[in-house]
Amino acid sequence: MRQRFLTVPAAAACALLALTGCQVTGTERPDPEPSVSPEVATPVETPDSAPAVTLVDVSPGGAVExxxxxxxxxxxAEQGEDAYLDVHIHSYQEPGDEGEVTLTPSTPNSMSITLPAEAVDAERAPFYRILGTxxxxxVGSSAYALEVVDTEEIAEVRPTGPSTEERxxxxxxxxxxxxxAQQLADDPGSREELRLLWASAPEVWWGIQRTAATLGDSEGEAAGDFLTEACGAYLG
Structure with missing residues (x-):
């Protein structure tokens, strides 16, 4: 369902990114026309030497599906293959900074990942970066234990684009x-295209995914405040 916005002053109260926490009421809700130029995703090629499972993404949390x-x-895990991960996990639970640590996305019904602390970058907490092979x-129906095979980054598989601050x-x-966010809510099949466009700004990509999920669950009536959190460091 397409999200609609008021054309009266109440809509102006939803300032930069406030759509995520702003709900408007009223009867005048025309469908907005796209107001920005389209972006073209730049494909990335995974080198033959990379593991068969290569993930460069941001977990939205929630079910495996x-x-x-x-x-x-x-x-x-099922195929006994190594996995290259350059992924971000949003979690309010601080995992610690030594020994084995566990990361669980803040979204309900999520997986948990236990791995060595040195493989987790907490500089931008509550967004934690896992990097390595x-x-x-x-180790459980929704729990995984990871052991480091290699700490080398495969830079060429990272999508290029604006940073979180730039976005x-x-x-x-x-x-x-x-x-x-609306595109992802309307067309989940466009996720890969959007990942290529937005994964260079991991906090915003997380916010887009969570907003899209909330829009879908509420039939377009609510969006949450995820994007406000994603951009919080740059607002104000």
Whole structure:
């Protein structure tokens, strides 16, 4: 269902990214026309030397059917394959900084990942980055244990594009991010295209995914405040 916005002053109260926490009421709700130019995703090629399971993404949390990171770890564990991960997990639970740590996405009904602390970058917490090649073992119905195989980054598989700061502070940030969230809500099959466009700004890509899920669950009536959190460091 297409999200609609008021054309009266009440809509102006939803300032940059406030769509995620702003709900408007009224009867005048025309469908908006796209207000930003389209973006073209730049494909990336995975080198033959990379593991068969190569994940460069941001987990939205939730069930395996909607979380490509969970699905990738499940495949790696079932097939006994190593997995290359350059993924971000949003979690309010601090995992610690030594020994083995556990990361669980903040979304309900998510997986959990236990791995060595040195493989987790907590600089941008609550967004935690996992980087390296790992062996994966399923230790529960939604739990995985990872062992480091290699810490080398495979830079060429990372999508190129604006950073989180650039996305959040752009003049058309509100319209462009709204449009991406709505596109994902309307067309889940466009996720890969959107990943290529937005994964270079992992916090915003997380916010887009969570907003799209909330829009879908509420039939377009609510969006949550995920994008406000994603861009919080650059608002104000």
């Amino acid at each position: 909607v979380d490509p990171v969970w699905a990738g770890l499940q495949t790696a 790992f062996s994966a073992e399923e 959040c502070t752009a003049e058309d940030a509100n319209e462009r991010i709204q449009q991406a």
